[in-house]
Amino acid sequence: MRTTDLSRIDPSRHLLIAGPTASGKSSLAMAVAQVQGGIIVNADALQIWSCWRVLTARPDIKDEATAPHRLYGHVDPGCSYSVGDWLRDVEPLLNQRLIIAGGTGLYLSALTRGLAYVPPTPPEYRDESDRILARDDGLAQLVGELDERTRERIDTRNPVRVQRAWEVWRATGRGLSEWQADTPPPLVDETQSQRLVLQADRDWLADRIATRFAQMVQSGALAEARHMQPFWDPAQQWARAIGAPELMAHLAGKLDLETATERAIIATRQYAKSQRIWFRGRMRDWQAWPVGPQN
Incomplete structure (x- = not known):
């Protein structure tokens, strides 16, 4: 085909x-x-x-x-x-x-x-979970406080998923898995x-990722990063674009462009793996x- x-x-x-x-x-x-x-x-x-x-x-x-x-x-x-x-x-x-x-x-x-509908959680719970997650054992603490059913169902190695589940549990008294059980038709x-x-093929895709990111840098990705540099906040959703942290590190003088590009390519390949x-x-x-x- x-x-x-x-x-x-x-x-x-x-x-x-x-x-x-x-x-x-x-x-x-x-x-x-x-x-x-x-x-x-x-x-x-x-x-x-x-x-x-x-x-x-x-x-x-x-x-x-x-x-x-x-x-x-x-x-x-x-x-x-x-x-x-x-x-x-x-x-x-x-x-x-x-x-x-x-x-x-x-x-x-x-x-x-x-x-499923999951109600929004007040910002104070995000602040509290951020403080816990910043500790060395923070992720383990959040996981330990989840209800058993949710803990069994989510990826407990993923801080974003765990943090969200913890905030829902704290704010509503219902586990995330219980909310998700009430799912409407698609x-x-x-x-x-x-x-x-x-x-x-994994190797073919890896080569495409490397070639494409190098082209991105030449075609305007670095200029986009420079435009957003004054507003950079790694905690923001828009800042999660693959390669953005590495390009920002280069613009801040922490990485040369070659190293930033290599690291961004590695991050992109890891992202592709998680997608697969x-x-x-x-x-x-x-x-x-x-x-x-x-x-």
Whole structure:
């Protein structure tokens, strides 16, 4: 099967394209849109930020003029944005044929399986959890205070997940897993969509990641970082763009550009690995779509 062979893609249904970073999701989405029509919708939590076009490999201006795109770069730095916000933004678009492409597994899982309502937590609980997490044994302490059911279900090595679960438990008295059990129907069920997961050889993908990031630096990623340097705060959501901390460290004189680039490439490869783990574990029922030089 060739990556660009669209004969197996059903034009009458929404198309969902998942895959690790640099695997070619945007290219496939563009090819489908040009041949079959449809609106390309972003499902990447890093590409929502208005401040990062080059660094997050958002579609360029030419691509956006060729086919309609939605939910790219539509959130300003300093705003908060959640998977629930993304679902609310997608819902009004569903009366048209959508080509939803991205690497954020949580977005795609919530779209196709439903998302439970979890109430927002007061900021004082975030402040308290930040103080605990800053300690040497902080993560272990937060994990130990979770309810048993939640502790068994979440990745207890992930500080972001643990912190969120702890704050919900403290603020509501109900465990995160209990809230998640009350899940409404999905926005897009299996009858309404075709679901693809791009699968690539690890070495081929690693080479693409390295080449692409070097091109990003030459094509404007460093300029984007320099523009955002006065506002830099690693705790902000927009600051989680892969490669941003390394470029900021270079601009601050802590790393030379070559070292910053090497470290950013390593971080991107690690991110791709975590994406593949998510897809293998939670999207086993999606259709495998091989990509790479042999396809």
